[in-house]
Structures are given as C-alpha cells and as structure tokens.
Amino acid sequence: MSETQTLPITVTVNGSKVQRFVEPRTLLVHFLREDLGLTGTHIGCDTSHCGACTVEIDGESIKSCTTFAVQANGSSITTVEGLANADGTLHALQEGFRQMHGLQCGFCTPGMLMRAKVLLTENPDPSEEEIRFGIAGNLCRCTGYQNIVKAIQFAAARLNGRTFQEAAE
Amino acid sequence: MIPGPFTYHRPASIEEAVGLLVSLGEESRPLAGGQSLIPMMKLRMATPEHLVDLGGVAGLKGIDVEPGGIRIGAAVTQAQVIGSALIADRLPILRDAALQIADPQVRTRGTIGGNVANGDPGNDMPAVMQCLGASYVLAGPSGERSVAARDFYLGPYFTLLEPGELLVAVRIPLPSAGHGQAYEKLKRKIGDYATAAAAVILSATAGRIATASIALTNVAPTPLLAEEAARLVVGTSLDAATLKAASAAAKAIADPAADGRGTAEYRREMAGVMVARALVKAFGRVKGA
Numbered sequence: 001m002s003e004t005q006t007l008p009i010t011v012t013v014n015g016s017k018v019q020r021f022v023e024p025r026t027l028l029v030h031f032l033r034e035d036l037g038l039t040g041t042h043i044g045c046d047t048s049h050c051g052a053c054t055v056e057i058d059g060e061s062i063k064s065c066t067t068f069a070v071q072a073n074g075s076s077i078t079t080v081e082g083l084a085n086a087d088g089t090l091h092a093l094q095e096g097f098r099q100m101h102g103l104q105c106g107f108c109t110p111g112m113l114m115r116a117k118v119l120l121t122e123n124p125d126p127s128e129e130e131i132r133f134g135i136a137g138n139l140c141r142c143t144g145y146q147n148i149v150k151a152i153q154f155a156a157a158r159l160n161g162r163t164f165q166e167a168a169e
Numbered sequence: 170m171i172p173g174p175f176t177y178h179r180p181a182s183i184e185e186a187v188g189l190l191v192s193l194g195e196e197s198r199p200l201a202g203g204q205s206l207i208p209m210m211k212l213r214m215a216t217p218e219h220l221v222d223l224g225g226v227a228g229l230k231g232i233d234v235e236p237g238g239i240r241i242g243a244a245v246t247q248a249q250v251i252g253s254a255l256i257a258d259r260l261p262i263l264r265d266a267a268l269q270i271a272d273p274q275v276r277t278r279g280t281i282g283g284n285v286a287n288g289d290p291g292n293d294m295p296a297v298m299q300c301l302g303a304s305y306v307l308a309g310p311s312g313e314r315s316v317a318a319r320d321f322y323l324g325p326y327f328t329l330l331e332p333g334e335l336l337v338a339v340r341i342p343l344p345s346a347g348h349g350q351a352y353e354k355l356k357r358k359i360g361d362y363a364t365a366a367a368a369v370i371l372s373a374t375a376g377r378i379a380t381a382s383i384a385l386t387n388v389a390p391t392p393l394l395a396e397e398a399a400r401l402v403v404g405t406s407l408d409a410a411t412l413k414a415a416s417a418a419a420k421a422i423a424d425p426a427a428d429g430r431g432t433a434e435y436r437r438e439m440a441g442v443m444v445a446r447a448l449v450k451a452f453g454r455v456k457g458a
C-alpha cells in the first residue's frame with residue numbers, strides 16, 4: 001500500500017454537525033471516543049458481542065465497534081451524551097435505570113440505554129419477553145438483567161403516559 | 170483491535186462496483202453490512218487492501234415479487250427481512266431463520282447478500298436458500314449469471330463466486346400456499362452460530378407428505394441438502410419410524426468438526442434431532458392438507 005488514505009466525513013452527532021478527516025480503517029467507536037472525545041460509548045468486548053458500544057444511527061441501533069466511521073458519513077448519530085432531554089432533565093430511560101437500579105458498575109449502561117431507546121421506538125409498549133429479546137445483543141455482567149428489564153418497563157410506561165407498577169414477585 | 174489499512178471505495182452503481190473489483194484485483198473485497206468482515210479484519214484474519222462499500226450502490230435494495238418468485242436484493246438487511254410482511258406471509262422460514270441470527274444490532278446491518286456470499290458454514294441463510302431451491306444472481310465483467318444455491322458452496326469461505334463478481338440478488342421460487350416451513354437451530358446462546366440446524370419445507374395432501382426439501386447448517390464444511398432424508402418422508406404421515414429414518418439419513422451425511430459447541434458425535438446427533446424437530450414443526454404448519 002502506498003500513502004495512507006484519509007477521507008472527509010460529515011456527520012451529525014447529538015444534533016451538531018461535525019466534519020473530520022478519518023482513515024478508512026477508523027472504527028466508529030474510536031472516532032466517537034478519540035476524535036470527538038465522547039467517551040460515554042464504551043468498548044467492552046471489541047469482538048461484536050457485548051453491545052457496550054451501541055449507538056443510534058439514523059434511528060437504528062448498531063454496534064459502533066463493528067462499523068467504520070466512513071460508513072457513517074452523512075448520517076445522524078446519537079450517543080448516550082445526547083440522550084437527556086434538551087432542558088437537561090433525564091430521559092425516561094435514564095430515570096428508569098436510576099429508579100429501578102438498572103445498573104451496578106455501569107459499564108454496559110450506555111449501550112443498554114441506546115439500544116433500549118431504539119427498541120421503544122420499534123415497539124413502544126413491549127412485553128417482558130420482547131424486552132429481553134430486544135436487548136439480547138447487550139451483555140451485563142452485574143445486574144442479572146432483572147432490573148434492566150424493569151427500568152425499560154418503567155420508561156415505556158412513562159413514555160405511554162402511565163405509571164409503572166412493578167409486578168408482584 | 171484495529172483493522173489493517175485499506176483504501177475505501179464507494180461506488181454508486183453495480184457496474185461501477187464490478188469495475189472496481191475487477192481493476193483492483195484479488196486484494197479487493199466488497200463490504201456489505203461488515204458484520205462478518207469487520208470482525209475478521211479486526212483479528213487481522215482478513216487484510217484486504219481495498220474495500221468496495223456496497224452501501225451506496227443503487228439496485229441492491231428491495232424485496233420484489235417477480236413471476237414465480239421473490240427477488241431479494243443483496244443489500245437487504247436481516248432486519249428488513251424480519252420486517253417484511255410479504256416474507257412473513259409467503260416465506261416464513263426466512264423470517265424464522267433471520268430471527269435466529271445474532272442480535273438486533275447485528276441484524277440491523279448484516280445483509281442477505283453478505284450472509285450467503287460469505288461462505289462461512291456457520292451462516293444460517295445458505296442452507297435455507299438450498300432448502301428453498303434459491304439461486305444467486307452474480308454480476309461480473311461479462312454480465313450476469315445465475316448459480317443455484319445448491320451448487321454454490323465448495324468449502325469454507327470457498328464458493329463459485331469469481332474474483333470481480335458481485336452477488337446482486339437472491340431469487341427464490343415461491344412455495345405454493347399451504348406448504349409447511351420451519352428452521353430449527355440449536356445454539357448455546359443468542360449470538361452463537363448453530364451447533365446444528367435444519368431447514369424443512371414440505372407439502373402434504375390427505376395427511377401424507379407430497380414433497381419435501383431438507384437442508385442442514387454448520388454440520389459440514391458447506392451447507393448440505395439432505396436429499397435422502399427428504400425422500401424418506403415423502404408418502405408418509407411422519408410416523409415415529411419415518412422420523413427416525415430421516416434423522417438417521419441426515420446424520421449419515423453430516424460431517425461436523427469438534428468445536429466449543431461439542432464433539433463431532435454430539436453435533437452429528439443434534440443434526441438428526443434438528444431435522445426431526447423441523448419436520449414435525451413444518452408438518453404441523455401445512456395448511457389445507
């Protein structure tokens with residue numbers, strides 16, 4: 001190979017347009033974390049299994065460790081940094097994770113939140129089973145998932161104008 | 170893990186993509202969803218010098234009805250297959266199989282074309298395509314040709330796809346209404362490739378199987394069409410002895426490797442179990458028999 005190629009890309013990240021030059025082999029997760037300083041998106045497995053690196057791109061959830069930044073050219077990306085409401089209050093999902101104890105170490109949380117956000121647009125009122133299937137690409141080593149499921153149910157209820165009632169154990 | 174360096178190309182048409190693959194030669198590769206290729210590149214098990222991104226290529230998208238069948242563009246994602254009402258209605262086996270591939274994020278990007286062109290025996294779609302009698306439309310420098318899915322696979326990552334060729338679509342003859350279809354996959358966890366899996370499509374009249382097609386995933390270096398097993402069930406009402414014989418016939422052609430999913434013996438046994446389960450499920454789904 002001769003000279004290293006660099007390419008201009010323009011993406012909208014959390015509502016702001018950014019332009020950068022990237023090497024084609026730059027993975028989206030490295031672009032977000034290192035070029036843009038958005039370290040909320042985590043690298044867990046780095047082998048496309050754990051979902052810690054999940055971000056939203058044009059309304060879909062993807063693993064940013066398994067996408068090249070050049071492939072995102074022209075798209076609109078939301079990371080966990082862009083999740084809270086414009087007035088600074090927490091998104092219903094963040095509130096759910098807080099109130100339902102949907103995290104322990106917090107490492108998987110940004111990916112869980114971003115996956116859950118898209119899940120609730122695909123299926124605004126999912127059953128427990130649908131939630132579990134919908135977050136199957138996100139691994140958590142701490143919680144045992146129970147409280148993550150509750151957190152998402154909490155958010156779904158709030159976004160549907162209901163109050164979340166925990167099922168009796 | 171960071172992939173090796175490569176030069177990125179983003180053609181807008183099939184002709185342009187084929188032209189690039191031809192002129193760049195053997196060190197170039199198409200990039201579809203990247204869900205098999207990028208992990209391989211991160212491990213440096215693949216080090217292409219050029220990637221030809223299919224993301225901007227017109228003419229690779231869409232699920233269309235054509236005379237006698239359905240045409241699925243190579244760039245149609247697994248998530249789009251799951252979301253298609255046409256496929257849910259006429260080819261539910263494709264939806265069943267797609268739902269058992271990886272996880273939502275991977276299915277959002279992973280494409281049908283990439284899944285069938287990849288040549289990894291662990292991929293689920295190739296056996297489904299063999300079961301359905303599908304063919305692949307390949308575009309090359311001298312035009313298009315069509316290759317049957319049943320002939321396409323030669324060995325792991327070794328297919329009839331020539332350098333410079335692009336898989337542009339999969340054509341699937343539509344089974345007539347009333348066929349029963351099923352894909353049964355044994356895996357250790359979500360995101361795992363099959364320990365063994367079986368695809369079955371059959372039709373029946375008056376409670377007896379009239380036609381049957383069976384194919385196996387990940388129990389040999391390539392997907393396998395289980396012709397003898399299919400022949401054995403035709404004319405029967407799938408009694409216990411027939412199920413046992415069909416399973417045995419499938420096991421006889423399976424040639425799995427021992428891996429983290431189990432010993433070769435176990436995986437061969439599971440191929441038989443998956444065939445039996447898929448047969449029962451497909452038979453139960455036959456309508457109007």
Ligand SMILES: Cc1cc2nc3c(=O)[nH]c(=O)nc-3n(C[C@H](O)[C@H](O)[C@H](O)COP(=O)(O)OP(=O)(O)OC[C@H]3O[C@@H](n4cnc5c(N)ncnc54)[C@H](O)[C@@H]3O)c2cc1C
Binds near residue numbers: 223281
């Ligand atoms: C965690 C995880 C779990 C997975 N589990 C499964 C599973 O259980 N079952 C399963 O089937 N798959 C599984 N996959 C793989 C996934 O389905 C891939 O999406 C698929 O194998 C390849 O499709 P792609 O579009 O991502 O192709 P890419 O990764 O872009 O390409 C794969 C290969 O095909 C070639 N190629 C792609 N498109 C074309 C084309 N149109 N013409 C010619 N060559 C082409 C590429 O050059 C490359 O060599 C998994 C992936 C991950 C990350």
Ligand code: FES
Binds near residue numbers: 066
């Ligand atoms: S870091 Fe991307 S899936 Fe684990």
Ligand code: FES
Binds near residue numbers: 107140141
């Ligand atoms: S909270 Fe620790 S990994 Fe999920």
